[in-house]
Amino acid sequence: IDQSLIRNFSIIAHIDHGKSTLADRILQLTHTVSDREMKDQLLDSMELERERGITIKLNAVQLHYTAKDGKTYLFHLIDTPGHVDFSYEVSRSLAACEGAVLVVDASQGVEAQTLANVYLALDNDLEILPVINKVDLPSADVDRTIHEIEDEIGLPADDAPRISAKTGLNVQDVLEDIVKNVPAPQGSVNNPTQALIFDSYYDSYRGVIIIVCVKEGSIKVGDHIHFMATDSVYEVTELGVRTPHEVKQDELVTGEVGWIAASIKTIKDVHVGDTVTTIENPASAPLPGYKKMNPMVYCGLYPVDNARYSDLREALEKVELSDSSLVFEPETSQALGFGFRCGFLGLLHMDVIEERLEREFNLDLIATAPSVVYHAYLTDGTMVEVANPAEMPDPTTLSRIEEPYVKASIMTPEEYIGPIMELCQNKRGEYQDIEYLDDNRRNVIYSIPLSEIVFDFFDKLKSCTKGYASFDYELEGYRPSKLQKMDIMLNGEVVDALSTIVHKDFAYDRGRIICNKLKELIPRQQFEIPVQAAFNGKIIARTNIKAVRKNVLAKCYGGDISRKKKLLEKQKEGKKRMKAVGSVEIPQEAFMAILSVD
Ligand code: GDP
Numbered sequence: 324i325d326q327s328l329i330r331n332f333s334i335i336a337h338i339d340h341g342k343s344t345l346a347d348r349i350l351q352l353t354h355t356v357s358d359r360e361m362k363d364q365l366l367d368s369m370e371l372e373r374e375r376g377i378t379i380k381l382n383a384v385q386l387h388y389t390a391k392d393g394k395t396y397l398f399h400l401i402d403t404p405g406h407v408d409f410s411y412e413v414s415r416s417l418a419a420c421e422g423a424v425l426v427v428d429a430s431q432g433v434e435a436q437t438l439a440n441v442y443l444a445l446d447n448d449l450e451i452l453p454v455i456n457k458v459d460l461p462s463a464d465v466d467r468t469i470h471e472i473e474d475e476i477g478l479p480a481d482d483a484p485r486i487s488a489k490t491g492l493n494v495q496d497v498l499e500d501i502v503k504n505v506p507a508p509q510g511s512v513n514n515p516t517q518a519l520i521f522d523s524y525y526d527s528y529r530g531v532i533i534i535v536c537v538k539e540g541s542i543k544v545g546d547h548i549h550f551m552a553t554d555s556v557y558e559v560t561e562l563g564v565r566t567p568h569e570v571k572q573d574e575l576v577t578g579e580v581g582w583i584a585a586s587i588k589t590i591k592d593v594h595v596g597d598t599v600t601t602i603e604n605p606a607s608a609p610l611p612g613y614k615k616m617n618p619m620v621y622c623g624l625y626p627v628d629n630a631r632y633s634d635l636r637e638a639l640e641k642v643e644l645s646d647s648s649l650v651f652e653p654e655t656s657q658a659l660g661f662g663f664r665c666g667f668l669g670l671l672h673m674d675v676i677e678e679r680l681e682r683e684f685n686l687d688l689i690a691t692a693p694s695v696v697y698h699a700y701l702t703d704g705t706m707v708e709v710a711n712p713a714e715m716p717d718p719t720t721l722s723r724i725e726e727p728y729v730k731a732s733i734m735t736p737e738e739y740i741g742p743i744m745e746l747c748q749n750k751r752g753e754y755q756d757i758e759y760l761d762d763n764r765r766n767v768i769y770s771i772p773l774s775e776i777v778f779d780f781f782d783k784l785k786s787c788t789k790g791y792a793s794f795d796y797e798l799e800g801y802r803p804s805k806l807q808k809m810d811i812m813l814n815g816e817v818v819d820a821l822s823t824i825v826h827k828d829f830a831y832d833r834g835r836i837i838c839n840k841l842k843e844l845i846p847r848q849q850f851e852i853p854v855q856a857a858f859n860g861k862i863i864a865r866t867n868i869k870a871v872r873k874n875v876l877a878k879c880y881g882g883d884i885s886r887k888k889k890l891l892e893k894q895k896e897g898k899k900r901m902k903a904v905g906s907v908e909i910p911q912e913a914f915m916a917i918l919s920v921d
């Protein structure tokens with residue numbers, strides 16, 4: 324391989340601007356995938372990605388492109404997710420590249436994640452190549468999009484390819500741009516070996532498979548790879564590239580992106596972001612790693628069936644391999660038994676992980692309502708981090724509670740500024756600024772408690788702006804708030820998994836709403852169940868779930884047996900996601916009830 328002919332690049336964009344579609348066209352145009360194999364969003368291989376139409380996991384493919392200069396180039400294309408929750412994946416893929424193709428939808432222009440991704444690319448010193456997509460749409464406004472790219476991002480865009488990833492129009496110009504403008508990888512095959520692990524996953528036959536970008540030197544089958552962070556050594560059994568099918572090779576050299584199998588059974592030995600070197604050609608120092616991301620929201624995950632606790636742990640460990648932004652530790656709840664407190668980068672991330680656990684590992688889970696991390700300052704001056712509301716220290720030992728605030732940037736057409744400001748005020752937001760982006764678009768900036776965003780901010784924002792606003796946030800810091808724990812009691816007993824931290828001014832309202840919601844969600848049982856909310860040692864709301872009057876089966880007594888069976892089956896179905904807490908059966912939805920605001 325001639326290293327000067329290698330090009331490693333990513334495609335970055337705001338969600339829905341057409342990254343995956345462009346990747347599809349590139350695969351087709353380079354005959355990497357035959358027309359017979361071609362399907363839309365080919366690189367979105369996870370079932371969940373295909374269903375939701377979003378990219379969650381990064382994907383790396385090798386392809387060959389014969390350019391107009393007559394030379395055949397070796398491309399490594401790394402597709403990335405666009406949603407804010409997955410920016411960790413994006414920054415990881417970028418660390419393996421020298422260039423980034425920036426896709427901007429000509430009917431939408433520059434949006435929040437367009438900018439966020441550009442910053443990530445700049446952090447990694449990448450050459451950024453703007454591409455104007457969806458020019459086939461009647462609503463495409465190419466001139467305005469160019470103007471926005473130049474004004475808001477500061478990149479020259481006059482010569483940017485104007486393409487339709489859908490029809491394939493001008494996509495070849497993008498490939499020529501990559502050949503001309505993305506630098507070849509720097510390192511040297513003669514240097515000590517350094518490869519960056521930027522992804523990994525578990526294969527039941529071959530153990531952990533790592534995905535690396537070789538920055539210096541080479542790795543061969545039979546070499547002994549050394550993980551520098553964990554100081555563990557394994558012999559390489561197989562390695563190769565993806566096209567996107569797995570293709571075996573004898574070695575991976577500087578500039579190549581590929582996979583390595585080495586019968587790694589100890590998942591803990593592999594850290595994404597770690598450097599791999601070899602015993603045969605050892606490097607003395609690792610490559611710079613990535614910035615570790617801190618989880619923003621936490622929730623408890625519990626198996627419906629307590630016997631599956633260790634299955635859940637194994638599943639979490641395996642998911643963590645391919646998603647190092649997931650964190651978890653064991654937790655016990657009086658109500659729910661043994662489970663894990665898990666940390667996520669955001670709500671979509673939480674949703675996706677939960678669904679992956681259930682699908683890929685066939686688990687039935689109960690998830691408690693998401694919570695942010697509070698800082699509880701005790702009267703003796705110490706601070707404890709509280710990610711589980713049930714563990715908030717006793718009010719008598721507390722001097723104050725601080726909660727995380729985020730700086731929320733909401734990009735919107737001017738006419739929605741009114742409703743957006745109203746929404747932010749209702750969410751305890753503090754006005755910061757309105758930036759003027761162009762004739763029609765503004766960037767509304769508020770400081771808002773993260774816990775308020777966790778509730779239903781995003782849905783509310785979408786509905787009050789007809790979907791036109793885009794939203795991004797970054798952690799700003801911690802501030803004291805008038806917060807306290809609210810407990811929920813069923814049948815006179817506190818259910819720890821239903822505890823929540825609320826603002827004093829909203830405690831009465833929230834207590835009432837939650838009690839009513841629980842009354843709606845918890846099925847009637849053989850006896851009456853009092854539902855109460857307690858705040859600061861006082862009952863602030865109560866209601867009752869009435870007892871069932873009759874056995875449902877009594878109705879079909881002596882009657883049609885198949886109908887009886889159906890009823891029983893229906894009940895069983897309904898029970899699947901129920902957890903018996905003391906003498907009360909609680910359905911999954913009830914644990915989310917503490918998020919309800921109206
Ligand atoms: P991603 O989220 O950036 O990966 O976006 P996708 O590639 O999944 O595309 C989002 C949507 O835009 C899909 O429905 C695509 O079919 C559509 N799309 C992508 N490129 C074009 C284009 O050039 N023209 C039109 N009309 N639609 C496009």
Ligand code: MG
Nearest residue numbers: 342343377378
């Ligand atoms: Mg996609």
